[in-house]
Amino acid sequence: MDSQEFRQAGKRMVDYVADYWDELRTGQRRPLPPVKPGYLNELMPEAPTKPDGWDRIFQDLEPMIMNGNTNWHHPHFFAYFPTACSYPAIAADILSGGISAVGFTWKSCPSMTELEMSTLDWLVDLLGLPQHFKNAAEGPGCGIIQSTASDATLIAIFAARATAVEKIKVFPSFFERVASSKVGETIKTLLSKVRQNTVEEETNECAALPYYHDPTVFEKFVAYCSDQAHSSVEKGAMLAGIRLRKLTSSLDEQLGNYALTKETLEKAIKEDRAKGLIPFMLIATVGTTSTCGVDHLEEIGPVCNKEGIWLHVDAAYAGSFLICPEFHYLAKGMEFVDSYNFNAHKCLMMNFDCSPMWFKNGAHIVKYFNVDPLYLKHEHQATASDYRHFQVALGRRFRSLKIWFVLRSLGVARLQEYLRGLDKLAGVFAELIQKDEDFELFVPKHLGLVCFRMKDKNNEENEKLCNALNDDGRIHLVPSKVHGSYFLRLSICSQFTKEEDIHFAHKVIKEIKEKEIDSL
Known part of the structure; x- marks a missing residue:
């Protein structure tokens, strides 16, 4: 396919998508497709040994693809939560795919990094989030676009875990202010293991244990979440190798919905420290998947700050509503939060994937996630942001184009x-x-x-x-x-x-x- 053929095929595809949207209400499509597992096996041709014509490929779209598509934007689709979309967002993805840049460092695509920093600062203002989250603000706060809330939760767990590891290794006296004697004994045992492993590493050709992610230290760590938290929280804890305690939610007076109370959190912290465990994190939810309940940050946030526990907020669905003043009650207590995430691709008319995340202290994250091979170094790294330090993957797409296009086009x-x-x-x-x-x-x-x-x-x-x-x-x-x-x-x-x-x-x-x- 040359550029002229691409122009023709691209215009045809744009028309196809526009027709699909126009016909969702008036056409024959239903929310769920009338297919069973394995339906495509009988329709798939042999792997092509020579090119198929674009006309033939288009002929296969309906029977093979669209007939098996769940129509999330059908007016009678009421499942899960929304997945947002709009024509400006689709146009942004076309440009992102056409540029096909991979913005792992500032130098690898300066506009990708700079636009992401600026558009996330836009969102801080539009959502009424604390100013210290801004990339442009004085201080270490920063924002990044993750792929999904699940990715953001995993990153937050890694960051919180590394923070607690550093406190134990560098500032063990910190825990003396908040910990029982049982926890003090645990800290001493962990530090003893760290010293023993250090000696063994000096005589071992294997790679040393990662300093901020030393499994010797976090074997007694415990994180908390409500029993209403998304399943991705459990998966994140599992992948991070830490204990997760689900705390029983209660019906709250404000919304008549299920929420985690500060009394339940305080009781769990006390119980676990008495067992010699080290509470290090709470993953709160603003807009739970089951019932759209809210863990009230103004109540549980001070407890986390007092006890030296990292507070991450998963606002995947409800976070978008902060753009409306009448929903600002969702952000009460945000000043206590260490990291915050929501899915713009749920309700802000930006298609998947676009999941903004903010850190109160991004400087720590860079330190904890830094792997710095020579081939990724560049002359501006002392003054520019390299987003590879804030995610698991190295590569990343130009997601901020969606924010830029949608906000500017729709308002x-x-x-x-x-x-x-x-x-x-x-x-x-x-x-x-x-x-x-x-x-x-x-x-x-x-x-x-x-x-x-x-x-x-x-x-x-x-x-x-x-x-x-x-x-x-x-x-x-x-x-x-x-x-x-x-x-x-x-x-x-x-x-x-x-x-x-x-x-x-x-x-x-x-x-x-x-x-x-x-x-x-």
């Missing part, structure tokens, strides 16, 4: 309108559920999520209803379970969803209930 007012629309439509469905004698809200509606279940029905019956709805295929939603109670979640996901679609969803739910549950 803040359009994004606020979209977010308020999600919240309003969820309110419409919540009102239908409250007026329906067959159903009840599991927790109050929050942002764009409604959690509900059938009245006077057990978990098995509610699960049967959920399965029947998805088998029917006219709408798609997913369930969850909190403290043993099974319920259904309806999340407003598509920018094409209107109030008529909410009434349609309620009608389908009632119809399937009568058919599958009441008829028994």
